[in-house]
Amino acid sequence: MMHIFAISLIIIGLYGVIFKDNIIKKVIGLSILANGTNILLIIIGYRSGGIPPIATLSNLADFLTSAVDPLPQALVLTSIVIDVSVTAFALVLCYRIYKNFKTLDIKKISNLKG
Amino acid sequence: MLAPYAVPLLICTAFALPVFKNEKLIKAIAILAIFLSLSFVLSSSIEVFNSGTKVFAVSGFKAPFGIVMVLDKFSSTVASLILFLSLMIAAFSSKLVKERVKEFYTLLLLGIVGSLGIVITGDIFNMFVFTEIMNIATYALIGFTAKKEGLEASFKYLIIGSVSAVLMLLAISLLYSHVGTLNMADIISRIDTNDIYLKTIFIMLILSFCVKIAVFPFYVWKPDVISGSLEPVAAFFIGVMTTTTVYVIIRIFYTILGIYYSTWFSIIAIVTMIVGSFLALLQKDIKRILAYGSISQLGYIFLAFSTGLAFQGMYHLVNNAIIEVLLFLSIGTMLMHKKMMEKISMYAFLLGALSLIGIPPLSAFFSKFFIITGLLEKNLFIYAIISGLISIVTLLYYMKIYFMLKQGEKKIYWPIIILIIAVLLLSFVPVWLQIFKGVEVDLLARNEYVSEVLRP
Amino acid sequence: MIQLIAYLIIIVLTIIFLIKMIPRKLKKSPPYTCGEPMKFEKPETVFYRTLSNILGLKKLQKLSTGNLNDYLLMIFICFMLLLIVLVMV
Known part of the structure; x- marks a missing residue:
């Protein structure tokens, strides 16, 4: 059931990247898209009735039967870092494009064609 | 085995470079680091060719619980190729880059680390991380001059590259939810059924890589991006990045899935070949023609691999990478001589162009000849005829570039001379026949791959 | 055997195209049309333009x-x- 949330975030992000004309809106759409994918990755690791994946000496039996999967959480940490750096670079690029082209509209930033 | 130590060596050099103030020292240290990693990888390749696949477990955690780096013949050949090409590109751009030298070399080293990591690793999520490292370095390198066309090309590639990376991550996460492991050899041993859900996931993964290499429906961004970037960066893009992405696709097809013949992908390859070479005839900008030309040559490589001709495809992959880098670096001398090409670069360009067209006895003639012969042996006559006819169209658009070039005075750039020697050496077929036949044997041996990696 | 023949045909066609691509020199006095001298287009541009018109490539370039x-x-x-x-x- 919770997969619906993540997939709807992905669809909203894709809509923002493909159909919006302002380049800053495209970067925001990209950020939403990446976050939706990260949330989907965490939801994949969920086990119903799960406890956090921290194993101490006293709850080893509970850990084996009902802890959520810790591997997607490690993957998501890496992915969040990558998305932050891409978004930071994209915003700096938007600033440079504004200084150079004097506009933020993608229809006017299309000199290379054919 | 020394090859996995090349990755931390290059990363540490990339981050230690901004400390130094002297520009010549920065260039020297970067080139020395790439040369050292090339020697590590070459020595490991010789070891692999003598004694079989080698597996290196990072931090001692064995597969499938940890990340492993696998060097079999295919990955060691591609790794040596990309390090050799990046050494030539780094040496050439030392003459070109005059300001902001630190940033350029840091970014270039990070790009090289990313591509080397993709080739060596044996774990799918690790491949995604290295792909993103290579992507981020390339986004910044394309827009390095911060003029109008560079910024536009960089933004276009940023959006398209990020969307394809997100789709890749989506496919990897769905694959993990279905299979339960991220190690490539372990995935092989768990996907023995013809499940439709798994088929969708793998096709999504392959298509997201196809967006990056610009095959037929997804090729529209490539000419804009190539024509907006500096020539060494374009050479890095086509020579190194495209080669590593083709490596990933072949790995997924041949080793993980075990599919050696696919009708749909051969149709995509043929259409790519035709569209790329015909659209190159209409362009007026030199770099755009070369970009469409590289799309067309990629169609040849894809056609060879998707009809089971692994050895021929490998030979053409190596030829194409070296010759495209030679072409772009020889065009790059125009930047330094104000619209005139330097004399030896003119001959280098002609050599590369004639080789790709298919004039014997140059190197790419042999690879194209082997591809056409292999297609005829498999009774795919239409593909063979079309491949032959596209060679003629290749001639047309390379001659079109030749008429636009003017000749200048004489100066010697030694990376171009080394690449010329490499192109001439590639035409000694018997040596390469043995090496690439060995690569083909390794590509077709899935079970040996699994047993080597998962050995306790 | 058949592969040798196929490649021989391709090489012959390539050589023919190579010969045709050598640019020819312009004549000395250009003819007049409408009061101004008419420029000759180079044979290469005419060739490429007719080829692209035949193949309908403009539509593909619009993509x-x-x-x-x-x-x-x-x-x-x-x-x-x-x-x-x-x-x-």
Whole structure:
């Protein structure tokens, strides 16, 4: 059931990247898209009735039967870092494009064609 | 085995470079680091060719619980190729880059680390991380001059590259939810059924890589991006990045899935070949023609691999990478001589162009000849005829570039001379026949791959 | 045997095209039309233009408009179409 949330975030992000004309809106759409994918990755690791994946000496039996999967959480940490750096670079690029082209509209930033 | 130590060596050099103030020292240290990693990888390749696949477990955690780096013949050949090409590109751009030298070399080293990591690793999520490292370095390198066309090309590639990376991550996460492991050899041993859900996931993964290499429906961004970037960066893009992405696709097809013949992908390859070479005839900008030309040559490589001709495809992959880098670096001398090409670069360009067209006895003639012969042996006559006819169209658009070039005075750039020697050496077929036949044997041996990696 | 013949045909055609690509020199006094001298187009440009008109390549070139939204739309739609087609087969 919770997969619906993540997939709807992905669809909203894709809509923002493909159909919006302002380049800053495209970067925001990209950020939403990446976050939706990260949330989907965490939801994949969920086990119903799960406890956090921290194993101490006293709850080893509970850990084996009902802890959520810790591997997607490690993957998501890496992915969040990558998305932050891409978004930071994209915003700096938007600033440079504004200084150079004097506009933020993608229809006017299309000199290379054919 | 020394090859996995090349990755931390290059990363540490990339981050230690901004400390130094002297520009010549920065260039020297970067080139020395790439040369050292090339020697590590070459020595490991010789070891692999003598004694079989080698597996290196990072931090001692064995597969499938940890990340492993696998060097079999295919990955060691591609790794040596990309390090050799990046050494030539780094040496050439030392003459070109005059300001902001630190940033350029840091970014270039990070790009090289990313591509080397993709080739060596044996774990799918690790491949995604290295792909993103290579992507981020390339986004910044394309827009390095911060003029109008560079910024536009960089933004276009940023959006398209990020969307394809997100789709890749989506496919990897769905694959993990279905299979339960991220190690490539372990995935092989768990996907023995013809499940439709798994088929969708793998096709999504392959298509997201196809967006990056610009095959037929997804090729529209490539000419804009190539024509907006500096020539060494374009050479890095086509020579190194495209080669590593083709490596990933072949790995997924041949080793993980075990599919050696696919009708749909051969149709995509043929259409790519035709569209790329015909659209190159209409362009007026030199770099755009070369970009469409590289799309067309990629169609040849894809056609060879998707009809089971692994050895021929490998030979053409190596030829194409070296010759495209030679072409772009020889065009790059125009930047330094104000619209005139330097004399030896003119001959280098002609050599590369004639080789790709298919004039014997140059190197790419042999690879194209082997591809056409292999297609005829498999009774795919239409593909063979079309491949032959596209060679003629290749001639047309390379001659079109030749008429636009003017000749200048004489100066010697030694990376171009080394690449010329490499192109001439590639035409000694018997040596390469043995090496690439060995690569083909390794590509077709899935079970040996699994047993080597998962050995306790 | 057949591969030798095929490659021989290709090499002969290549040499013919190579010979045709040598540019010819212009004549000395250009003819007049409408009061101004008429320029000769180089044979190469005429050749490429007729070739592209025959093959209808202008329509294919319109696909790459330069606008990023069109690129993304085309990539996404072709991605979904190829995904559905390749899964069904």
